[in-house]
Amino acid sequence: MSPRILALESSCDETSASVVSGSADAPRLESLVILSQDVHRIFGGVVPEIASREHLTAVVPVTQQALTDAGRQWDDIDAIAVTHAPGLVGALLVGVSYAKSLALMLRKPLLGIHHMEGHLFATSLEHPTATPPFTALLVSGGHTMLVDVAAWGAYRLLGETRDDAAGEAFDKTAKLLGLPYPGGRHIERLAAEGDPTRFRFPRPMLHGGQREGDPDYYDVSFSGLKTAVLLAVRASDDPAGDTPHLARAFQDALIETLVAKTIRAARAYGRDRIVLGGGVACNRTLAAAMADAARPLGATVFAPTPRLATDNAAMIGAAALFRFAQGQRDGAALNAHSGLPMPGLLVESSDTR
Ligand code: KG4
Ligand code: ZN
DSSP, X not given: OOOEEEEEEOSSSEEEEEEEEEOSSSEXXXXXXXXXXXXXXXXXXXXXXXXXXXXXXXHHHHHHHHHHHHTOOGGGOOEEEXXXXXXXXXXXHHHHHHHHHHHHHHTOOEEEEEHHHHHHHHGGGTOTTOOSSEEEEEEOSSOEEEEEEEETTEEEEEEEBSSSOHHHHHHHXXXXXXXXXXOHHHHHHHHTTSOTTTOOOOOTTOOTTOOBTBTTSSOBOOHHHHHHHHHHHHHOSOHHHHHHHHHHHHXXXXXXXXXXXXXXXXXXXXXXXXXXESGGGGOHHHHHHHHHHHGGGTOEEEOOOHHHHSSOHHHHHHHHHHHHHTTOOBOTTOOOOSOOOXXXXXXXXXXXX
């Protein structure tokens, strides 16, 4: 029997619900509703308590809409899945509490899903061949992870950020360039008009002398890049006129670093598929640069469309199809956690190459 799962996502500032069915390798998206909380724009960042309250008013109608859009009744749902980590605890608690109530009321199994595992599954909802083994680059406002995915549930975390996440670097740089929040897409738009020769920033943690096994071989760091932009703004005679050029130089440095590290991983593990995920995967310049660099390897790059790249419940449902088939069932004690290691992380000593 292929199960049908109702999934909820409320880890940050999107209230989302989705109905998915099928299996982890052939998931079927029946509906997806995403309500983005616009209110945070006024504050230039997500305000946790406001996010929780917005989830509280939105979660019931958003879920009801997802069920209606799928043309389903509650009886058609086999399990309830919910993001339970990582994220803003108050925001997560809303989704987890509601999912528990549904599971209890409907007498259906409950599954707590790790948000980052969800991002790994998002692309497979659109691209049937975006399945393991592959190299994954997850780049969002809160995380930057380079993961070798040998199989669903077998993840080797190769690299992370030492400081700012990629999306955070976009957002902070946008702020200092006077652009609205969230700034990633504004930087991308401006960078397209920028002259790439006007400024050049260092490529953080990227140099030819690095060897596999070096601690900085796969890790990234973006706070120095952000500072370099700040210093360049201060030194500029015409900061407003230089904005597109600064955006271009910033984006070039960040993308070159992410691409180089991802290609290193794909080469080291012999993967011919590279899957991008997270909000920064909306950046078409990143996807295009990755595809160019992957070509000599004979590797294909898969980037989800913006709806599935940013936070959404469909990816939680897709991961839940896998976890449900694995036998995962969570009880009434399921809790929300701001940070929790992704399930399925392989310990360094075991080699699954
Ligand atoms: O995955 P996501 O929706 O939320 C988190 O889990 O953080 O990612 C949001 C991030 C923001 O930092 C936003 O600026 C960035 O994704 N982003 C972009 C683009 N679109 C969204 N960054 C670069 N270029 C874009 N086109
Ligand atoms: Zn996310």
